[in-house]
């Protein structure tokens with residue numbers, strides 16, 4: 495049993511999120527559009543997939559992470575629709591039959607291949623936003639035909655804003671989300687700045703459309719018994735408390751990094767405090783050049799500020815004299831760098847309003863001069 499997977503996780507390798515799952519279940523039941531927000535790799539997709547699995551409702555998943563233009567968005571939606579039909583019809587051949595009827599009148603090519611049902615819209619048709627409206631209306635027709643609710647899950651929705659010039663696609667999605675009784679919309683996103691613009695701006699189509707669920711790191715009270723349970727299964731005994739505290743300390747309970755470290759620890763025949771530090775340092779060394787390449791994309795001042803925050807835990811007054819001296823930057827440069835780094839989720843303010851580096855790997859690489 496892999497208790498610490500590095501990809502989207504399902505029960506039993508899914509820890510807690512009970513409050514969020516309950517709220518998602520209630521929103522699914524009431525068909526209330528829902529937006530799930532968190533920084534990268536906190537567990538948005540896992541949360542939604544677990545919520546959907548519990549609901550036992552058919553769904554189409556539209557993974558927008560890699561879209562680069564409107565055509566891509568349309569194709570992702572078509573691809574997800576194909577999978578939905580195969581799921582509802584319990585097989586690609588039957589789905590092809592239904593799809594042929596469903597998409598009648600559109601310039602569409604369909605085929606059954608080894609991946610299931612592939613659907614493509616011929617080139618030179620209408621604008622992608624109009625075609626997306628057409629597809630969503632047809633999904634609505636399917637839900638009516640079978641008298642079944644369908645969940646439409648748009649993963650990494652902020653990409654739509656990033657790759658489109660106007661808000662035509664958002665407008666058609668809003669139109670369907672408001673009108674449809676059978677379709678339930680879930681959106682996730684990791685760029686909080688863009689999502690704020692998209693969902694909280696009065697002039698944008700998504701203004702006040704969704705119930706918003708913000709997910710944070712998993713709490714100590716939930717992770718502790720979860721890890722002890724996995725230890726019991728692996729080695730037939732619990733870990734020492736200080737070993738688990740060390741895991742929490744280096745990974746900062748960031749779900750992805752906690753899984754990276756624990757999956758390595760669980761490969762060994764035993765696990766103690768020294769192993770935690772040894773394997774985490776080995777991981778830092780492996781990833782150091784990758785982090786360096788990412789940091790090369792920052793301006794000099796942004797990098798300087800990030801380094802200073804990494805070396806100093808929780809700064810409450812970054813523009814104050816003390817931190818100006820520590821970072822060797824002027825107040826104005828600090829202000830500029832802070833706002834750029836916050837927008838891009840490199841840093842965040844914790845519950846005590848102290849600034850911290852968000853990614854524990856970046857923090858560790860920047861803080862650890864011995865690496």
Ligand SMILES: Nc1ncnc2c1ncn2[C@@H]1O[C@H](COP(=O)(O)OP(=O)(O)OP(=O)(O)O)[C@@H](O)[C@H]1O
Pocket residue numbers: 498499500501502503507508509510511532533534535536537538539540541684749750753
């Ligand atoms: N509730 C959870 N319990 C245990 N591990 C989890 C949980 N949620 C997520 N994880 C782990 O965290 C990592 C990230 O999960 P996931 O891909 O769902 O996050 P995400 O926010 O959608 O990430 P991305 O920004 O890359 O899309 C994975 O390794 C996953 O196994």
Ligand SMILES: [Mg+2]
Pocket residue numbers: 538539540649
């Ligand atoms: Mg995801």
